Ligand code: NAP
């Protein structure tokens with residue numbers, strides 16, 4: 404059976420915000436062709452923003468850009484780039500600036516993850532995830548800073564995770580990568596505030612209908628996952644996208660350096676013992 408397309412636009416969308424709050428802005432969203440990055444891009448576009456979505460798979464990016472433009476009436480440019488490669492990143496940012504002339508908002512959503520015990524993780528597996536998440540976030544932030552943000556100000560939003568808060572089992576690589584990203588959020592806030600740049604992080608909990616959940620939830624059913632979360636449900640891509648919109652807007656003008664958790668309280672209550680993780684992840688270990 405063909406896999407269900409999870410990269411679909413929101414239906415019956417009613418905003419909590421004025422629909423022109425992002426008018427005349429341009430956002431560059433890494434990983435914007437799928438999952439959480441896709442819905443973040445859509446939400447920004449629904450509020451007047453023009454966007455660039457950038458990652459490795461150009462065919463999927465183009466298809467996503469087509470869907471996003473059709474649903475929102477705004478423009479979306481698909482750009483191929485591997486976040487690990489500075490030359491690729493510089494070329495992608497250059498393409499975006501040649502097209503729109505500005506980048507006001509950078510959302511670093513590109514990431515890689517898989518379940519793997521540290522004992523069987525290869526040197527290259529650890530390096531790969533650190534390179535995509537942490538080094539990728541630095542590469543794109545630095546490229547957009549050098550070419551635009553330094554002279555015009557703007558907002559950088561790093562999509563993180565709650566994994567590092569309690570040493571999540573079997574995700575040593577992603578946990579370390581996101582901890583480093585949270586640290587960068589603070590340092591770049593301190594160093595780049597003088598240029599009119601805010602740097603914030605967003606740490607989602609378990610978000611339904613994403614590649615992340617597909618790869619990481621193991622045998623845990625949706626209902627069981629929801630029961631373990633204080634608010635009693637999984638997160639939605641829109642939960643993360645609405646917070647991103649808020650953070651990108653001037654309403655959040657006094658927020659910088661912090662990473663805001665959007666997880667319904669999940670990280671505090673989700674089980675994290677070796678036994679529970681082995682049971683839940685038996686099928687992927
Ligand atoms: P996803 O759809 O797989 O998003 C990851 C994106 O990263 C893809 O669009 C992928 O596109 C891009 N990417 C991967 N490697 C790349 C590279 N080397 N260079 C450029 N782009 C690259 O997964 P998701 O679950 O929505 O995750 C999105 C973000 O939310 C991630 O930062 C993730 O850590 C975070 N998060 C997710 C959850 C969750 O429950 N899903 C929870 C906490 C945090 P290409 O394949 O085209 O490169």
Ligand code: COA
Nearest residue numbers: 514515516517518519525526527528529531532614615618
């Ligand atoms: N378990 C253990 N090791 C794994 C693995 C798994 N499930 N998947 C990949 N690896 C290892 C590979 O074996 C390789 O190591 P090796 O050279 O020592 O054998 C290393 O990781 C790199 O894998 P490769 O497939 O070459 O990397 P890639 O750059 O093509 O892809 C990934 C990066 C592995 C992160 C891939 O899953 C990806 O593209 N992910 C993006 C989407 C995603 O993860 N979304 C969820 C975000 S939360």
